Amino acid sequence: MEDHGSPLLRRLLDALPAAVSGTHAELGDATAIVRPEELVSVMRFLRDAPGLEFEMLSDATAVDYLGESPRFEVVYHLYSVTRNHRLRVKLRVGDEKPEVDSLIPVWPAANWLEREIWDMYGIRFRGHPDLRRLLLYEEFEGHPLRKDYPKEKRQPLVGPRN
């Protein structure tokens, strides 16, 4: 696999070649596409390996590529406070029963970010202790950032909870 001149990708490819299914470094953003089943081990390696030290999960989000297969892409942005470098890690997940391993054991920051992805895209996270919706309410129907969710869709009125 190509490292596109990025020492970060080179390190990852040398250590866990089987876990990575693609790389790119477009616009200077080093990116690794990993196999979903290897996500947690890749992230643990990125966090703990000397020289990489990604102590911070900056952001996690998803993108809906409706019409492609697998349909969803979950995108993580990592930052190393000690080394001052960034890496993007992505993985693909299909739309029949979208489920990804939770990263809470690696970074507790993943908790709310994963709840937001569940809320907006309907992707579940295996091992998440409290997978409630984050921004919307429990009675909300559907996952609004999916491309097949119409922007004008109305939601049923929800009465007061007792």
Place this chain on the structure above:
Amino acid sequence: MTEEAQWLTERRPDTKADDLHGDLHTEHQILNMGPSHPASHGTVKFVIELDGETIVNIDTQVGYLHRGFEKECESGTWYQAIPYTDRLNYNSAILCNLGYCMAVEKLLEIETPERCQWQRVMAGELARIADHLTRTGAACLELAAMTPFLYGIEARELTWDLCEALCGARVTSNYVRIGGVKHEMPSSFPARCRENIAKIRGLLKDFDEVVTGNRIFVDRLRGTGIISKEACIQYGVTGPILRSVGVPLDLRKQQPYLTYDQIDFDVPVGSVGDNYDRYLVCVYEMHQSLRIVEQCLEALEKLGPGPVNVDDPRVRWPAKGRVFNRMEELIQQFKSVTEGPRVPAGEAYFAVESANGELGFYVVSDGSAVPWKVRCRPPSLINLQPLPLMVKGSLLADLIPTFDFVNMIGGECDR
């Protein structure tokens, strides 16, 4: 039996000694606070489990200001998303404009002219001052001190006056454009800006004298809301909270963008990581931002007149005179207005140091004139997540200053 109990039982024969010595029957109480509470500036609901006045557990429920920012962005042109970014953090709207526009510029591979970069830095720092003034001022208000809040708001008005002079709007500025800024600053701006900077310094001095050494203020802030450095990093906390625990992470220094590498400014860090450190970090940063604005004014004077927008037909409308007289420019103007710019397919992440921390935008384009995905990494949301670590075991009253200095802005947190 103690002396007091003996004394009581003798005088009240119906009292059993056990009543005075046995464990009192207590139970934890659940308290709902918010989503709209007079002592919190931020629309958020806390479900607090209390043991007496001590917080045992707290569940933070966000989302009350969710208005579908990302979904809206996916249905307009790249330009039409800029006004929505104003409404993310409405205290420092220009910094939100800036983050979004620079992410799109990264995708377009555009380098903005130097004059534009200095003006962006200057406007951004004015917004940062407004944001910090709101945070510190409102914190005083919620700790029942009205006067410093008014000093802070008066100073914030001065920054908003300058914002109005720059772009015609006070709060929702819509100032930054893809490839530039709205327009050149007015010729009277530098003089007015220097005048206001002097006034803001005066107000900051007044604020400092009323608050920084004030016994009540110090007692409420010192030693409350403490969080460890490790927890901050694990939870992705950035901005003044991370600096208050002693990590000098500031993207303006670490990954300089615009002209920050040519500017002389200091990054303050705290040592304890309590609310008082956060307060001091914010005050110090305001003084640094004023220094930055002065340096920008000098640099702009030295630089002399020049374009503030990149000359790129993809994002910039052609000059009016040419539109009226030439066919190509007329077509280009028509297409720019009706369709908007087309952005090459790809993905980009760009982060700026906003007043609350790392404000990142992850944009994905499929090559069309409509964004495929605009993700905002909201520092407010991510900084709010470890709130239970800061307040568990402390008094309910300590939640107020801690939440103030987390400075959760509903518009940005809930999007």
